[in-house]
Amino acid sequence: MLTIGTKFLVVSQVFTAVTLYQVINMYLNWKDTSSWQAAFRGLVVFFTGAGGLVTYDIYRKRPAKSHTWRTVLLQYTLTQIFRIIVYFSLRNFETASKNISKMQEDALMFYIRTLENTEFGKKHNYSQMRTREDFLKLHPVLSYTDLKPYIDKTIAGKKNQITPFDPFYIAFTSGTTGKNKAFVYAKEMFAKPSKMLKALLFRTLRFKRAGLWDDLKRYHEVRIGVKTNITDSGIRTGPIAGMYTFFPSYLVSPRVVYDVTTENEAHYLHALFALKDPGIGTFNFSFPSVATRFCQTLEHQWPQLCDDIEHGALNTDLDIPEDIRERLQTDMRADPQRAAEVRRIIRQGFDGIVRRLWPECNAALMLSSGSLLPEAEGLKQHYLKDVPFCNPVHAATEGVFGFCDPDDNSQTRFIMTTSLNHFDFIPLEETDKPSPRVVPIEEVQIGQCYELVITTAVAVRYRQGDVVKIVDFYNQVPVYEFQYRLGQMLNLFWEKMTEGAFVHALRGAAKRNDVDVVEYTATENVNFEAIAEPLQNGRHYVLFMELSENSDKEQRRLTSQQKQMFEDVLYEEHEVYKMLRDNGSILPMKVIQVKTGAFNALKNAVVENGPCGHLVLCWRMEDKAEHAFTAPSTKVSSSRFVQQQHHYHLHQRQQFRY
Incomplete structure (x- = not known):
């Protein structure tokens, strides 16, 4: 049986034969051909010739054997459309990126003019903001608390709150930095052709x-x-992926x-x-x-x-x-x-x-x-x-912030989407201040870390929480590496244990113990108001982890000494944590090993229950190591979880192999 690629080659040859026949026929009978016949034959030559080129190009691209005529034509058509869009958009981006101020002005003022007659726009006097300079001078930096009243009213069915259009979707965040947030999406915010093409x-x-x-x-x-789900006002809601x-x-x-x-x-x-x-x-x-x-x-x-x-x-x-x-x-x-x-x-x-x-x-x-x-x-x-x-992209529920440089082989650097969004920056050392200094995009410096302040289709001058490091410029557009989320941090006093530092220590301890950590989550014990057993008096971290199974499909049991290794490595590697441990401000971290499949049960519970705050798995544990494996069932219900809200925490799943 012929493969789909060979079939396209046969079709290409047929188109080519028809084209050659028509060309030869036109040449031999040119004097006896009327103008309308010549025009018709010319169209036939054009379309059969184009068909021959397209079908041969499909053959040349070696389509998978499992493709059907329909699927291969659809994939080919879409990729060619995308190719054209990217070619012209990148060319325009290349030109615009040489004037970052103009680029940011255009992106910003589209949103300001669109929102100026909403209740949110009236509150912040958008009608008085005629330039980007006005915006930078007059508009405060906002948190979700500032947006929430308008979003809640929109969800309840009130019009013209944070968008002048009828919303078609309410997207909920995953709750990485605390309780879930909601953002309002309206189709008209993407209706402007240039916005749609840039996206x-x-x-x-x-x-x-x-x-x-x-x-x-x-x-x-x-x-x-x-x-x-559908709200009482008829708006579809769910995670951003559901849109x-x-x-x-x-x-x-x-x-x-x-x-x-x-x-x-x-x-x-x-x-x-x-x-x-x-x-x-x-x-x-x-x-x-x-x-x-x-x-x-x-x-x-x-x-x-x-x-x-x-x-x-x-x-x-x-x-x-x-x-x-x-x-x-x-x-x-x-x-x-x-x-x-x-x-x-x-x-x-x-x-x-x-x-x-x-x-x-x-x-x-x-x-x-x-x-x-x-x-x-x-x-x-x-x-x-x-x-x-x-x-491919650095994105969140609030928007797309960066796209990976097509020529960057490291796959860690992103070029900011400055033609789509407006960006401000808060220096990392200012993020804890009540009125932090805000740096415009023209003043960011290579090697410095900043918290992103974004203006997108769903949020204006909003502290998004992602920390990025500026590593280069594409013409005048910043190129950055994502570092971590501000909320993904353990902080009992002022140690600010970042996700990166914690992960490094976790990997080091896993290597010393010769174990593979399949899943983990960590938080501060002050978040456990309903934990199944009393914890130590005083403040400390709590690390839950699941290890990989051995060849007998059994999870290796950690001894108390091996659990202590995770605390020891963290103590060795983090100077501030070491100091706070030495002076008694922070007690040793408690390490709790959970059963195989516990984290999968957690994820399934989150999916089944819909958007909610981050959950931390909380198994009943005893001091004896063997009791970590004697829970009556591996089935975990949502009642076994403690919901965390409004606090800094670290929640990330990792797998390590050595």
Whole structure:
């Protein structure tokens, strides 16, 4: 049977033959051809010639064998459109970036003029702000507390509060820096063509980095379905991911998989359809934690996955709605040959498993800078060995702040989206002050760290909380590296234990103990008002961790001495923490090892319950090490968690392999 690429080659040859026939026929019968016949034949030559070029270009890009006519044409068309958008947008960005003040003025005044007649705009006298200088002089730096009353009224159904338009979505943050925040999205804020094109530019550059313009391999979007709700006023609400519902047919997983909202089942299905297709060229994981979970699903459930592929039937134990199961079953075909191939590859081990299962994979898309770097490095050393990483954008619920320089091989530097948003900066040493000094974009300096103050489609002069380090300039546009979130910090007194410092100590202790930390979360004990057992008197950190399983699928039990190692390394590496420990201000950190699967249960509970504040897993623990493994059940309900709100804390999942 001909492959899809060969079929396009045949079509290209047919188009070419028709074109040549028409050209020769026109030449031989030119004198007997009327003007309208010549025009018609000219159109035929044009379209058949263009068809021949397009179909040959598709053949040249080596489309995956699993493509259909429809999916390959859709992927080819979209990538060519994106290519044109990026070409012209980057050229315009190149020109505009040579005058950063003008660029920022244009971005800012679009939002100010749009919002000036809203209640929020009237409160801040937007009608008096005619220039960027007026804005910098008159507009205060805001926190979420300043935005919340207007957002709450909008959610309740009141009009013209923080947007003059009817909102179509209320996006909730993950609660990284405390309680969840909500932001109002209106379609009209993106209706201006230049805004839409600029937004597309920053999001589609990932296709260039991933090499999707150079071939037509399959694209696998590994994503968990999200639950959205409807407010009493009829507005759809949920995480920012719930706002994007475009799932083109050329994706590896069927559309219905993205409606599965439980993590175990979603990852199983994504792994199943990925294993069925050896022609995947790009994985979009978004975050290292998603990549880790996907690969762990392969490692732990590959026998059942291979059975499903061999027999063309879904695992009957998979807990998914019956209507979804029926729709997925229509996409299943028995493939004993692929099942045997997968078994053979997996039995050779899991080092570099992604490249070995999918030899043509040329990119893994995920954020891999700042605090996410350690887990990304672990993936590079194990599951994703030899797979290039692409770090496409720096974004949050509030907007897209930076796009990765297409020419930066380090994949840690971002160019600010200054044509889309307005930026101010608070020097790091000023972030704790009640009235911090604000630095305009023209005055930022290389080597300095700043907190971002953003003006986007959903927030104006808002302290976003991300700390960035300026490392270069693209013409006049700052180039930066993401450092950490201000809220991702442990701070019992004034030690300000940053996420980066804590992660470094955690990695060092794990290496000394020769263990793999699969998941962890840490906080201050003052947040445990409802903890299951009394903690020590006094202030200290609490570290919850889950270790990887051994070959017998059992988690290694840490001794009290090994747990103490995590405290010792932190004590050695952090001078201020050491001083506060020595003078008795801070007590030793308590390390609690949880059962295998506890963090997955936590994540599932968060998904099931919808947007909420960050949760910290709280198992009942005894002083004896063996009691850490004697809880009556590994099933965790949301009542086992303690909700944290309005405090600095560190919450991040990492995997380390040495």
